[in-house]
Every structure is written in C-alpha cells, then in structure tokens.
Amino acid sequence: MRRRKKFNIEDYIYNCLIPQNSITKETDFSKIISDVNSGNCALFIDTIATSFSIEVKGFNARSVSEPNNEIVVHGAQEAFVEAIRTNTSLLRRIVNNENLVIESTSVGTITRTKIAICYMKNIANDDLVAEVKYRINNLEIDSLVSSRAIRPAYTRQY
Numbered sequence: 001m002r003r004r005k006k007f008n009i010e011d012y013i014y015n016c017l018i019p020q021n022s023i024t025k026e027t028d029f030s031k032i033i034s035d036v037n038s039g040n041c042a043l044f045i046d047t048i049a050t051s052f053s054i055e056v057k058g059f060n061a062r063s064v065s066e067p068n069n070e071i072v073v074h075g076a077q078e079a080f081v082e083a084i085r086t087n088t089s090l091l092r093r094i095v096n097n098e099n100l101v102i103e104s105t106s107v108g109t110i111t112r113t114k115i116a117i118c119y120m121k122n123i124a125n126d127d128l129v130a131e132v133k134y135r136i137n138n139l140e141i142d143s144l145v146s147s148r149a150i151r152p153a154y155t156r157q158y
Contacts, residue, residue, distance in 0.1 A: 009048065023053065025053075026050065026052070032053060033098045039092060040056060042054075084114045088102050099123070103118075104116050107141065108142060108144045109140075110143050111143040113143065117129075
C-alpha cells in the first residue's frame with residue numbers, strides 16, 4: 001500500500017493560493033480586528049485555528065492633503081477627499097478600534113450620493129445615533145454635493 005503525504009490546507013492556502021506579499025497568518029483575534037480596521041480582509045476557514053490577514057488595499061483617488069478651509073495648527077494635517085472609501089479608510093487608520101461603526105447609506109433622490117454615518121458604539125448615545133439616522137433617511141433633497149446643503153439654517157457661518 002502506498003503512503004500518502006498528509007495534506008495541510010493551511011499551508012496550501014498560505015503558500016499556493018494567495019500572493020505571499022499580501023498575506024499573513026494570524027491566531028490573535030485582536031490583531032485580526034486591528035488588521036481589518038486598517039483595511040485588510042480576514043479569511044476564516046472552518047476547522048482551521050489560524051486565520052489569514054490579506055492586504056486588499058489599493059485604489060486611486062486624489063491624495064489626502066492639508067485642509068484648505070480649516071487651518072489646523074496642532075493635530076492631524078489631513079483632510080477628507082471626494083472618495084468616500086478614502087475617507088472611511090482614513091478614519092479606520094486613525095481610529096484603529098473595533099468600536100468604530102461606519103454605516104453607509106445614500107442621500108438625494110437624483111444623485112444618490114454615498115455617505116457614511118460614523119460613531120463609536122461604546123461611547124455614542126444610542127438615541128442620538130437613531131435620531132441622526134432618522135433625519136438622514138427622511139431628507140427630501142434632489143442632490144447632495146456638500147455637507148452645507150443639510151446643515152441646519154440656524155448654524156452660524158464663520
């Protein structure tokens with residue numbers, strides 16, 4: 001009888017299926033969460049104790065630069081850009097915490113502009129989050145090109 005070499009699925013996935021420069025093996029769940037919050041993808045396979053952290057970042061857009069309309073002396077020198085994915089990635093990189101919730105939706109009956117409702121689930125008031133979602137979902141607006149379009153009328157302009 002011929003002996004067969006034992007097949008190791010973990011090694012096969014790691015060595016053969018995914019390029020080596022974009023995958024790491026992980027057993028620490030907090031490290032996996034941190035990697036996912038940084039833009040990686042976690043691959044879990046039933047019956048394997050190890051997961052795989054796969055780098056999936058990579059999209060072109062205008063680069064993140066200093067803000068033009070809000071000059072900051074102390075703190076981060078980065079501003080949001082047009083691409084929502086870039087902005088949410090920037091948030092995830094800065095706030096590398098599993099409690100950061102980013103819920104995507106769209107606004108505007110014509111443009112269906114993609115927006116994100118972001119909050120820390122362990123800090124935010126649930127009633128306030130629900131009120132924000134309610135107001136955004138009930139906006140009657142054709143298009144949204146700037147956050148100024150939905151700010152309250154009583155807000156002072158500086």
